[in-house]
Amino acid sequence: MLGRPATETQVSHARRLWIYVLAGLTLFFLVAPTLVIVPLSFSNSRYLTFPPPGWSLRWYDAYLSSLEWREATIVSFSAATLTMFAATLFGTLAAYSLHTSPGRRMQALYALFLVPMIVPAILIGVGTFILYAQLGLNNTLLGIVVAHTAMAIPLVVITVSSGLRSYEMSQEMVARSLGASRLWAFLTVTLPQIRVSVVSAALLAFITSLDEVVISLFIAGGDYATLTKRMFNALRDEIDPTIAAISTILIGCSVALMVLSQTAHAPRLRGRQPAPPPTEAA
Numbered sequence: 001m002l003g004r005p006a007t008e009t010q011v012s013h014a015r016r017l018w019i020y021v022l023a024g025l026t027l028f029f030l031v032a033p034t035l036v037i038v039p040l041s042f043s044n045s046r047y048l049t050f051p052p053p054g055w056s057l058r059w060y061d062a063y064l065s066s067l068e069w070r071e072a073t074i075v076s077f078s079a080a081t082l083t084m085f086a087a088t089l090f091g092t093l094a095a096y097s098l099h100t101s102p103g104r105r106m107q108a109l110y111a112l113f114l115v116p117m118i119v120p121a122i123l124i125g126v127g128t129f130i131l132y133a134q135l136g137l138n139n140t141l142l143g144i145v146v147a148h149t150a151m152a153i154p155l156v157v158i159t160v161s162s163g164l165r166s167y168e169m170s171q172e173m174v175a176r177s178l179g180a181s182r183l184w185a186f187l188t189v190t191l192p193q194i195r196v197s198v199v200s201a202a203l204l205a206f207i208t209s210l211d212e213v214v215i216s217l218f219i220a221g222g223d224y225a226t227l228t229k230r231m232f233n234a235l236r237d238e239i240d241p242t243i244a245a246i247s248t249i250l251i252g253c254s255v256a257l258m259v260l261s262q263t264a265h266a267p268r269l270r271g272r273q274p275a276p277p278p279t280e281a282a
Helices: 017-041 057-067 067-101 104-113 123-135 140-166 169-176 180-191 194-209 216-218 226-235 244-272
Strands: none
Touching: 017 244, 057 067, 057 244, 067 104, 067 140, 067 194, 067 226, 104 169, 123 140, 123 216, 140 194, 140 216, 169 180, 169 194, 180 194, 194 244, 216 226
8 A cells, every 4th residue: 555656746655654644643733632621521520630530421511500601602602603794794705806806906905814813812802902992892792703703804815715716707707798786796606606615714704703712811701701711710710620521512513613614615626526538439
């Protein structure tokens, strides 16, 4: 198996073995914390001890029976859902505008949309907190959604722009030449063909909001404290396996959404596979 070519360039798997080993070690380094957290969530011990001395669902019951945890969960999922819709809408419109208006100015504007991914989150959190203090948006659901939307839009722009690059804009131009308005041509011709990218972008926006913690530490609180902020406060005050149970649930949600995103991409990738060369007639 290792002697077989890995690519069309006839590079064998054996010569690429070091790449496979390096990739495996990197994946293990990234997944290792998860391999510890998940078993801890089923521990019957009051403290975070690994390996668990016994198994129990008591910490999941503690999470579900706590009013504070339930309220924080509702706030987080509400903010994530609203962020998903807002970021997908504005990010898709931005990606479409950038794609249909090429030029150096548009390239500079595209780079500007990526700034939230470049600037450290703690700096954005401090700036957002100061601005919200003037606007009265701290500790509000609207403030959380606006801040999370700003963080999620770059991912939407990148993902939708990728889909637009593989789409032939002449199809929309034909629809417009036949009398359709630009908006109607986009909704009926362009959007259905890039829907996989839009759905993937929406799921990424949802995950971004659900997992965001740094900015939430500054602007979320009171009745609108997010789940991640309450988890941070719980780690500071008292550490128990309830945190591990919540972390496992969040990991499961993130993995499920990522699998759903990849599943949505699968038909599109299969459609791109080149057709086999025609066989010569006998």
